[in-house]
Every structure is written in C-alpha cells, then in structure tokens.
Amino acid sequence: MTIAVLLKQVPDTTAKIAVSGGRVDQSSVAKWSTSPYDEYALEYALQLKEAGGGDLVAITCGPARSSKMLTDAAAVGVDSMLHVVADTSEMDSTQIQSILAAAIKHCGAEIILCGKQAADTNSGSTGPGVASLLGASCVGMVSEVGIEGDGFIAQRxxxxxxxxxxxxxxxxxxxxxxxxxxxxxxxxGIMMAKKKVIESVSAGDLGVDLGESGVKINSHAPPPEKPPGQKFEGAESVPTVVAKLREEANVI
Amino acid sequence: MPFEALDFYDVDSLLTDEERMVRDMVRDFVDNEVLPKIEHACRDGVFPDEWRVTLGEMGVLGAPLKGYGCPGLSYAAYGVICRELERGDSGLRSFASVQGSLAMYPIWDFGSEEQKNHYLPKMASGEWIGCFGLTEPDYGSNPGDMITRAEDMGDHYLLNGAKMWITNGSIAKVAVVWAKLDGVIRGFIVEDEDEGFSAPEMKGKHSLKASVTSELVFQDCKIPKDRILPGVKGLRGPFSCLNNARYGISWGAIGAAQACFDSAKEYSLSRIQFDHPIASYQLVQNKLSWMLREITKAQLLAYHLSQKKDAGDWIPEHISLAKMNNVDIALEIARVARDIHGANGILDEYPVMRHMANLESVKTYEGTHDIHNLILGRYITGIQSFTRDLS
Structure with missing residues (x-):
C-alpha cells in the first residue's frame, strides 16, 4: 500500500507577518515551517506505515523553499518525496486541489493524510476537495487513525x-x-534524508490544466491592534473593575 | 517570546543542510525537554536520566566518531550540538562532552578492536554512561605528576589512587582512568562493578548543579588485563581527548552567551524605568552591542576552527585560543546580562545567573583560562612557563 501525506510550508507560528500592498509580504517571513496540523498527519502516516508496511510519500505544492520541509519529513522516515514546484500565492484552493490530486495519482497512493487546515490560510478545503476529486472517502478533523481489518479506523x-x-x-x-x-x-534519519532524492515536477508535468482561478483574494490586512490595557488604582475602583469583568470581559 | 539565536553575520548559513538539521533537532530538544525542567534539576542537583535517553535516541553522542555505531558527523556538527546543548545548560553539554570526547574518543582512538566493539555502540546509544578520570585532588593543571598507580599482577592490573572533579562519575558504567604503570601514563577501562572501585558524588556545588560530579576511588581495584588501552602511552592520550572536548566547549560557550544575550535583550525592552524601556538608554545599548560584538567574533572563531578540525589542519594551540576566548566572553556576557536584569537577574525565572555560575566552572575545567594563556605563551616564545624548571 502507498500512503501519501500532504504537507504545506507556512510562516512559522512565531514569525512576524508583514502586510504590504494588500498582500502578506512573503519575503519578510524569517522562518518557514511545516503547518502544525500537517505534522500530526505526518506522525500518523508514519505510524500507519510502521503498523501495516508500504511506502510513504510526502507531497507538497509550493515554491522552491518548500523542499526543505520534504527533507525534514524524510529525516523522520518518509520513503519518497514529490514536490510540485509552483508559485501558489495567487492560486485558489481548487487549483491547488487539482494539482495535489494529480500528484497523489502520480504516486499511486490510496491512503491520504493531511492537516485539517493550513496555519496560514485556515481555509480547510484542501482535504475534502482532494478527496472529492479522487472519489475517496473523507474523514475530517480526526485525532488518531489506525488499521482495522482491511480498512482504517479514525477517531475524532x-x-x-x-x-x-x-x-x-x-x-x-x-x-x-x-x-x-x-x-x-x-x-x-538526517543522514538518510541526505541520500533521498526529491522528485520535482510542475503542474504541467502532471497533466493538470489549471485554467482560470475561480476565487480571487481581494486583500490581506493585519488584525486590528489590541486596545491598550486599562489601569485602576485604589480600593474605590473595585466596583468599576468588577462591573467591567462582568459586562465587558464576561469572565465572572 | 521564542528564543532567537543571535547570528548577526549569518554564520550558520555556512553550515551544510545536514548540520542545520542537526542544529534544529537539538534546539527542539532543548526548547521542549530541557528548559522546562532545568531549574528543578538544578535545585535538586540531579542530571535527569531522560536527557541521557533522548541524547542517545537523537544519536548525537560521540558525534564526530565514525563506525562502531557512532554518528560519524563533522566536527562542525559536533560544535553545533555543543552550542545548542549549552544554550540549555552547561551541565547538559558537559554530559555530552564527557561521554563523547573524553570516554568514547579514547576507546575509539586507542582501544583494541574488541574494546571498540564492546563499548562504543552502547555508549553511542546512551545505554552506558562514560566518565574520564585524569584530575586528582592535588594534580589539576599538572596531571603529569599524578599519583594514581597501576601494577601488573600477572593476570590482572591493580589500581590504587583517587581522581576528583569527575563529571558523570557516580552515574557512569564505564570510566576511562589514566594511571601510571611503571612510571608511564596509561589508560584503563574501569567498570562500575569492579572490585575496589567506588565513585562518591561531590555535593555542595554552586555551579553545574544539573551535572553529576564525583570522586573516583581505587583501593586495590582489580582490572582485567584486556582493559588497558593498547594504543597510547604518556600524556598524549588524555591530552588528545581534551583537545576534542575543549573544541566542543569553544562552541558550547557561544550557546550560553546567546541565551544570556537573548534574555538581556528581551528584559531590557520590557523593563520600564524613568518612563522608558531601559533598552532605550545608552548605557544598556552599549552593553548589548558589546555582547553582540563578542558573540559574533566567537562564532566566526568557532566556525573557522571547525573547518580546520574537519580538514585535519589544526594544532592544539588553535583550540586553546578558542576555548579560552569563547568561555571568557561568555562568562563576561553572563555577568553583564545579570547586571542588565537588575535584581531580577538573580532569580531562576531568568537563565542568566545559572549560566553565569556554570561558566565559572567552564572557565576552569578542561585547561584553566590561565593555562591556555601559557600554552599560547609557549607557542609564541618557545619558552614554557608552567614550571620554575626552565631547562
């Protein structure tokens, strides 16, 4: 059996995000990491492989820098890596789903694991979209998966x-x-990863015609700044503070 | 705030991909498993055993040694490992230094084939802890005059004497002990259950509190004949081990300095006095930029030395300079960082006083700061100044 895990490289959750010209400025991101939910998908993919055998392939669609994430995956035990090199910044979810579905077919994988959503876009559409294109059963938001007879059992x-x-x-x-x-x-694992070659292809190589993007992102904007904290001094301010905690903060 | 490893000149970009992956692996271990526990370990005066297990699982023990289950990494990778571990705590790095450079290395370089096959795989995996017995109560900088003796009894050796300041001593399965046999310094492998051997722990340290320090006592300790290291005689044996350990320390000290710098920077940006963050005052900025300057120089020095080590193009004096300089600046950075933290700097909420106290030991062990100066002095002038005997 071939298992595929879909990984996405996103700005590290600790990285500072800058927005310029209505877009996230990717060049300002100091550190890129594997999207955290994808890391759980990878962990359970490794466990499935250990329990049931087979090959585990890590797939990503993204710019050249994403290949580091695939090497990191190889260091923990992924057998092979497929990188669909593409500038995904202006692609919509359905285009990326088409690419990933074609990549999965290319690898011959029938069991696919991915994060429920990416930490940057939070769209949550990749998994269900890919499953739909492949005609595969889709179980979302799981916290564990294992082998059950001829099939698989997931818990959520x-x-x-x-x-x-x-x-x-x-x-x-x-x-x-x-x-x-x-x-x-x-x-x-790190030394083994050095020896594994990443298969690098384009969407065209996989026979995917991206067509026109159906969804257009108007603009990105940073979240509004938090209002400054309020300071109260002296016993006489206790009623005000209690009232605020009850009515504004809803904590008591 | 997550830790930001100061790397002003982007020296880590000179590392290979593999070396950076090793760095990230060890950094992750330190963030998630060492830092949450280090203050408790120091208060309790213990080296948490789970760290031994994880170091073995990561496969970083004996990093630059090849074969016999050892990692076979570059010296640059070994340096990076030391740096990341010491960012956590000098005691943790000491554990790894002693295991790899002082216990595994002599077996790897001077041991018999049987000794290598027997000991190295289990030491690389962390299953067996090693220690290194050279220093004695009365012979520190002057190990050549050691008292510990071995006697050939025909079918075994008899070891008598005592060693002191031995990292990992009480928790070690394997001790590489240097003793005089017919007046010549030789290496012996002593095991924890050998008759006549004991390793009482030394208590009451104000430094390296999360590291085990012991005495090794040999009272008619019987050692089988096949436990002598056949490949070396004289001080060259222990000194070649120390070269490797000192090299690792020159990297490790940078990790401690980076941790102190990071803490001082964050603290000074958030500490308000006279209505402004203290980071906005010139005296504090001067201190921070001095730290940045010294850390950057230390990084370049350590990196260049790593390339010389990997190319086999080095002399012990190169290592003396790096160990001496980098520990010296790390200790001074820790002191200045403590100063920037004000009274808060003495609390274990911040890492600075712990690093400062640790580095006082690091400055002294593995060749004191002054001894390294004398090694360089001898190199420059051709005149040794260790003793009054000027012949």
Missing part, C-alpha cells in the same frame, strides 16, 4: 464524546491536533 472528538469512523481505501483523513507526541528526527 464530537460534542457528545468520541466518534470512531471505519472506512476502506481509497480514503483521506484530515488531522486535528493528534493524541500523540510528534517524533523528532535523529542523526541516522
């Missing part, structure tokens, strides 16, 4: 408790925060 939290969903392949799981610790690479 719902309002009344935990739900377990069993599906057969082809199937796609989108990951919420997982229930396990993420693994760290080791020196052996």
């Amino acid at each position: 939290g719902i309002s009344s408790g935990d739900e377990r969903v069993v599906v057969s392949k082809p199937c796609l799981f989108t990951f919420d925060k997982g229930l396990t610790e993420l693994r760290r690479p080791n020196v052996k």
Whole structure:
C-alpha cells in the first residue's frame, strides 16, 4: 500500500507577518515551517506505515523553499518525496486541489493524510476537495487513525464524546491536533534524508490544466491592534473593575 | 517570546543542510525537554536520566566518531550540538562532552578492536554512561605528576589512587582512568562493578548543579588485563581527548552567551524605568552591542576552527585560543546580562545567573583560562612557563 501525506510550508507560528500592498509580504517571513496540523498527519502516516508496511510519500505544492520541509519529513522516515514546484500565492484552493490530486495519482497512493487546515490560510478545503476529486472517502478533523481489518479506523472528538469512523481505501483523513507526541528526527534519519532524492515536477508535468482561478483574494490586512490595557488604582475602583469583568470581559 | 539565536553575520548559513538539521533537532530538544525542567534539576542537583535517553535516541553522542555505531558527523556538527546543548545548560553539554570526547574518543582512538566493539555502540546509544578520570585532588593543571598507580599482577592490573572533579562519575558504567604503570601514563577501562572501585558524588556545588560530579576511588581495584588501552602511552592520550572536548566547549560557550544575550535583550525592552524601556538608554545599548560584538567574533572563531578540525589542519594551540576566548566572553556576557536584569537577574525565572555560575566552572575545567594563556605563551616564545624548571 502507498500512503501519501500532504504537507504545506507556512510562516512559522512565531514569525512576524508583514502586510504590504494588500498582500502578506512573503519575503519578510524569517522562518518557514511545516503547518502544525500537517505534522500530526505526518506522525500518523508514519505510524500507519510502521503498523501495516508500504511506502510513504510526502507531497507538497509550493515554491522552491518548500523542499526543505520534504527533507525534514524524510529525516523522520518518509520513503519518497514529490514536490510540485509552483508559485501558489495567487492560486485558489481548487487549483491547488487539482494539482495535489494529480500528484497523489502520480504516486499511486490510496491512503491520504493531511492537516485539517493550513496555519496560514485556515481555509480547510484542501482535504475534502482532494478527496472529492479522487472519489475517496473523507474523514475530517480526526485525532488518531489506525488499521482495522482491511480498512482504517479514525477517531475524532464530537460534542457528545468520541466518534470512531471505519472506512476502506481509497480514503483521506484530515488531522486535528493528534493524541500523540510528534517524533523528532535523529542523526541516522538526517543522514538518510541526505541520500533521498526529491522528485520535482510542475503542474504541467502532471497533466493538470489549471485554467482560470475561480476565487480571487481581494486583500490581506493585519488584525486590528489590541486596545491598550486599562489601569485602576485604589480600593474605590473595585466596583468599576468588577462591573467591567462582568459586562465587558464576561469572565465572572 | 521564542528564543532567537543571535547570528548577526549569518554564520550558520555556512553550515551544510545536514548540520542545520542537526542544529534544529537539538534546539527542539532543548526548547521542549530541557528548559522546562532545568531549574528543578538544578535545585535538586540531579542530571535527569531522560536527557541521557533522548541524547542517545537523537544519536548525537560521540558525534564526530565514525563506525562502531557512532554518528560519524563533522566536527562542525559536533560544535553545533555543543552550542545548542549549552544554550540549555552547561551541565547538559558537559554530559555530552564527557561521554563523547573524553570516554568514547579514547576507546575509539586507542582501544583494541574488541574494546571498540564492546563499548562504543552502547555508549553511542546512551545505554552506558562514560566518565574520564585524569584530575586528582592535588594534580589539576599538572596531571603529569599524578599519583594514581597501576601494577601488573600477572593476570590482572591493580589500581590504587583517587581522581576528583569527575563529571558523570557516580552515574557512569564505564570510566576511562589514566594511571601510571611503571612510571608511564596509561589508560584503563574501569567498570562500575569492579572490585575496589567506588565513585562518591561531590555535593555542595554552586555551579553545574544539573551535572553529576564525583570522586573516583581505587583501593586495590582489580582490572582485567584486556582493559588497558593498547594504543597510547604518556600524556598524549588524555591530552588528545581534551583537545576534542575543549573544541566542543569553544562552541558550547557561544550557546550560553546567546541565551544570556537573548534574555538581556528581551528584559531590557520590557523593563520600564524613568518612563522608558531601559533598552532605550545608552548605557544598556552599549552593553548589548558589546555582547553582540563578542558573540559574533566567537562564532566566526568557532566556525573557522571547525573547518580546520574537519580538514585535519589544526594544532592544539588553535583550540586553546578558542576555548579560552569563547568561555571568557561568555562568562563576561553572563555577568553583564545579570547586571542588565537588575535584581531580577538573580532569580531562576531568568537563565542568566545559572549560566553565569556554570561558566565559572567552564572557565576552569578542561585547561584553566590561565593555562591556555601559557600554552599560547609557549607557542609564541618557545619558552614554557608552567614550571620554575626552565631547562
């Protein structure tokens, strides 16, 4: 069996984001990292491979810098890497889904894992969109996945408790925060990763005709600045503070 | 605020991709597993055993050694590992230095094939901890006059004497001990269960509190004949180990300095006095820019030395300069950082006083600051000044 994990490189959650000309200024991002939910997808993909055998391929669609993320994935045990090199900054979700679906077909993967949403766009459409294009079962927001007979069992939290969903392949799981610790690479893995070659292709190589973008992003804007804190002194201000905590902050 | 490793000249861009991946791996370990526990470890005076396990799992012990289950990394990678570990704590870096450079290295370089196969894989994996016995209560900078003796008893050696200031001593399975056999310094592998061997822990340290420091005591300690290191005689043995450990320290000190700089910068930007952040005052800016200047120079020095180490084009004096300079500036940076933190600097809420106290030891061990000056003095003039005997 071939398992694919879809990874996206995003600004690190600690990186400062600058907006210029109505767009996030990518050149100002000091550190790029794998989107955190994708890291859980990767961890469970590794566990599936360890439990059931097979090949694990990491796929990304993004600019040249994204290849570092694939090498990092190889260092923790991914067998092969496919990089669809593309400037995704002006692509819409459906275009990226087409590319990823074609990349998955190219690798022959029938079990696909990805994050529930990317930490930069928070769109949450990639997983379901790719599953739809592939005709695969889609189980969203899972926190764990394992092998169950010929199929797979995923667990997710719902309002009344935990739900377990069993599906057969082809199937796609989108990951919420997982229930396990993420693994760290080791020196052996890092040295192995150096020897693994990243297959680098374009959307055209995969036979994807992107067409026109159906969704256009008007502009990005930084979140409004937080209003300054309020300061109260002396015992006489207690009623005011209590009132504010009750009515404005809703904490008491 | 997440830690920002000061790298003003982007020296890390000179590292290979692999070396940067190793850096990120160790940095992640320090962020997530060391820093949350370090102050407790210091208060309790223990080296958390889970750090040993993780160091072994990461595969960084004995970093530059090749074969026998060792990582086989470059000296640059070994330096980076030391730097990242010491950003956490000098005691943690000391553990790794002693394991790799002082215990594994002599077995790797001077051991028999059987010794290498027996000890190195288990030491690289962290299963067996090693220590290094050279210094004695009365012989520190002058190890050549050591008292510890080995006697050939026919079917075994008998070891008598005592070592002091031995990192990892009480938790080690394997001790590489230097002793005189017929007046010649030789290396012996002592195991924790050997008859006549004990390793009482030294208590009451104000420095390297998260590191185990011990005495090694040998009272008619019986050592099998196959535990002598066959490949070296004389002080060259221990000194070649120390060269590697000192090299690692020259990188490690930068990590401690970076941690102090980062803390001082953040503190000075948030501490308001006379209505303004203290970072806006010239005296504080002068201190911060001096730190930046010294850290940048230390980084370039350590990186260049790593390239010389990897090329095999180095002399011990190169390492003396780097160890001496980088620890010296790191200690001074820690002191100035403590000063910038004001009274808060003495609290364990901030890392600066811990690094400062640690670096006082680092300045002294592995060749004191002054001894390294004398090594350089001898290099410059051709005249040794260690003793009054000027012949």
